[in-house]
Amino acid sequence: MPELPEVETIKNELAPLVTGHRVKSVEFLWPKTLLSPTLAEFESRVKGRVITSLDRRGKYLILRLDSGDSIIVHLRMTGSFLVSKDSTLPDSHTRAVIHLDDGANVYFIDPRKFGKFQLVSDDDWTTGKLGPEPLSEGFTTKVLAHLLEGKKAPIKALLIDQQLIAGIGNMYADEALYEARIHPLRPSGSLSAEEIKRLHRAIRQVLRSAIASKGASISNYFRPEGEKGSAHQGFKVAHRRGGECPVCGGPVERIVVRQRGTYFCPACQI
DNA sequence: CCCGGAACCTGAAGGC
DNA sequence: TGCCTTCAGGTTCCGG
Numbered sequence: 001m002p003e004l005p006e007v008e009t010i011k012n013e014l015a016p017l018v019t020g021h022r023v024k025s026v027e028f029l030w031p032k033t034l035l036s037p038t039l040a041e042f043e044s045r046v047k048g049r050v051i052t053s054l055d056r057r058g059k060y061l062i063l064r065l066d067s068g069d070s071i072i073v074h075l076r077m078t079g080s081f082l083v084s085k086d087s088t089l090p091d092s093h094t095r096a097v098i099h100l101d102d103g104a105n106v107y108f109i110d111p112r113k114f115g116k117f118q119l120v121s122d123d124d125w126t127t128g129k130l131g132p133e134p135l136s137e138g139f140t141t142k143v144l145a146h147l148l149e150g151k152k153a154p155i156k157a158l159l160i161d162q163q164l165i166a167g168i169g170n171m172y173a174d175e176a177l178y179e180a181r182i183h184p185l186r187p188s189g190s191l192s193a194e195e196i197k198r199l200h201r202a203i204r205q206v207l208r209s210a211i212a213s214k215g216a217s218i219s220n221y222f223r224p225e226g227e228k229g230s231a232h233q234g235f236k237v238a239h240r241r242g243g244e245c246p247v248c249g250g251p252v253e254r255i256v257v258r259q260r261g262t263y264f265c266p267a268c269q270i
Numbered sequence: 271c272c273c274g275g276a277a278c279c280t281g282a283a284g285g286c
Numbered sequence: 287t288g289c290c291t292t293c294a295g296g297t298t299c300c301g302g
Contacts, residue, residue: 001294001295001296002296003296032278059296074296074297075296076278076295076296076297077279077294077295077296078279078280078281078295093280110279111279111280111281112278112279112280112281112294112295113278113279113280114278114279114295114296114297116297152272153272153273160296162296162297169295169296170294170295170296219281219282219294219295220281258273258274259274259275259295260294260295261293261294261295
């Protein structure tokens with residue numbers, strides 16, 4: 001599922017293929033993929049505009065246009081982009097297409113149909129509710145400590161709360177807690193200063209390493225030129241049902257925390 | 271405020 | 287082998 005490292009990879013690889021190019025036309029094959037505004041307004045404000053730059057905020061991908069508008073995309077569970085000059089639909093799950101003036105077609109492929117496009121004049125309107133970027137300089141151990149202070153909710157639940165920290169989803173939360181050796185059900189406010197320090201380091205290390213591996217190709221994720229990522233090969237616990245802990249050799253356990261499948265090592269994570 | 275649960279979806283996996 | 291059920295999870299919304 002696309003989380004921060006996958007969206008960051010898509011942004012990095014999509015950018016050289018689309019920036020500086022003009023939009024010839026857009027199509028929505030599944031109308032609900034466009035959240036707002038109306039199709040007519042989206043078309044009239046996007047057609048003929050040049051894509052000037054790409055950005056990422058949390059799990060949102062932002063395509064900035066020369067008009068000042070931005071196309072904001074959320075990939076949700078199964079969204080991916082594929083760029084190709086071949087005009088035949090690359091996949092039966094193609095939900096939207098942006099045709100560019102150099103003949104490239106930007107295909108949005110999303111089997112589950114949860115992904116959303118929005119056009120906004122001020123992208124902060126959509127992404128401003130998000131918590132800090134975990135890889136930014138400002139995300140210090142102190143900031144993390146402050147976010148967890150006094151909270152009773154399980155640490156796993158807080159890590160995936162986008163209003164607290166932007167971009168961490170189910171699988172990287174599990175990996176970060178494993179690296180920090182913290183049990184997913186620990187009340188957030190009960191973490192010691194030492195544990196918060198370990199968790200802070202683990203979050204950044206897990207996300208950076210996944211970006212270096214171009215994301216995790218769990219489920220349907222692939223990159224704009226069709227390749228997969230390899231971050232999932234480094235997963236120690238996430239999605240490793242029936243696997244064993246690489247440190248103690250014990251079984252990886254699966255529990256449900258706030259309706260999310262949660263994998264951890266009951267011996268190493270306390 | 272805090273939490274659980276449903277809805278949105280479809281492909282894959284599990285059960286019998 | 288095949289049908290039927292369940293599961294997977296990011297986000298939003300609704301109700302207790």
